[in-house]
Amino acid sequence: MKTIFAESVPGRGSRFFESDAPTAAQMLPSGLLRARPPRLPECSELDVVRHFTGLSRLNYSVDANFYPLGSCTMKYNPKFMEYVAGLPGFARLHPLLPRLEQGAALTQSALQCIYEAERLLCEITGMDAFTLQPMAGANGEFAGVSLMAAYHRSRGHVRSKMLIPDSAHGTNPASAALAGFEIVNIESRDGMVDPSALASYMAEHGDDVAGLMMTCPNTLGLMEAHLPEIVAALRAADTLLYYDGANMNAILGKMRVGDVGFDVMHLNLHKTFATPHGGGGPGSGPVGVNARLLPFLPTPRVIRHANGSFCLNDNLPQSIGAIGPFYGSFSVAVKALAYILRLGGEGLERVAEYAVLNANYLKKRLEDVLDIPFKRLCAHEFVASAPEGMHALDLAKGLLERGFHAPTVYFPMIVRECLMAEPTETESKQTLDAYVDALREIVELGKNNPESQTAAPAGLPVRRLDETSAARQMVLTEDMVVHSNSRWSSKGCLELTG
Ligand SMILES: *Cc1c(COP(=O)(O)O)cnc(C)c1O
16 A cells, blocks of 8 residues: 555645635744645545545454454444444533533433443442443553552551452553552462462451452453452452453353452443444443442542432542543443443343353364363453464464454463454354364464465565564654655655656
């Protein structure tokens, strides 16, 4: 693909007409005026449409094909939810419309959507209250650990440590460190948190432990087997329990996090609840809490009066303050609400059943293709290792060549040559079978002909990059004096010709 500047032809495209409006030179101080006119590409409307349509076709998406990127829940999201969020009454609402008593009539239905979405998330998870303000999963984690810190402060505790199992998502330690905690790594045993290791750590340092953050199911795709013992061990020391529920599609309708005894959790609406994940946003990472942490939730909170009207409350003296602008990603909350209401309790439960069934089916079918380190039932995803002598990266590139997105590779780091696949609940058996066939073909080809392993992808726009240079010496701009005296060389770079 050429850049739009390389497609430019002098004299083609729109002209700027003479205008009777004051010129920039009449309006602005001379120091702010540009010395030369901008070098805009000169293209016809058709050139521009073809350019951007071509770019969009280079983009891989769930709408195009299977996307088993583990830990990311790249599932298909029904277009109906996009339709609902796009209704003009939602999409054109301005965030600065009057929000309190003076004129909240204009925003009643929006406030009601937020209120209802929070209420339904409470029902689904067993938490006492939710805030929809955090803008992503990691932002939700930061809000959650800030709530934990506020709780301990209010009790006069001085607690510096956050326990994080080695099977947690990478954002957990990052969020806790950002909130000022010292991270204590808890080694897993057999893919799970070992309650006895936790108990012995607590016996020695319990007074200084603010909380434990658990990704559940963990990044190995395994459901923790010892949750009740873990909760009991920490509860005794007034240590708080955080549940990373970004992968809620594994347990919807099957387990309520609040009922198990967790104090705080986040969800990723842009994974489980019908907003596509990836593509740069917007996301939403709502945080749910039990009664112990409720006074510290971010402001403003949507409240419902006895007469059924809604307003926003900023007056919460113990609040940690705002975590995101306005009310978070409003359109994402609308999509989540539409999704929950459309599926109902029974439909949400089937989401979890299919997510887990698909992952276990795929894992079982790949047992004679890849090395599967944890044989027992997985949740919504599973980890595998490339066969001895092969690399996860090469298998991933082979999949790209065959039209599939690759699984997550080299994460979690506690698994050798790791490939972590999450098929999600929305894929059919035929798609999963085609993926297995592709992987089997790549592995067999690699065994018979080792050179083939590093050959892929040959037919894609980008072949193997020098990943270090691509990250450290990025070339993000090009010389824009291109126009008619340059051309696109066979090597893929711009060459001046005259
Ligand atoms: C995706 C994910 C996160 C982070 O969510 P972002 O929206 O990307 O910040 C955190 N924890 C788990 C388990 C996840 O899968």
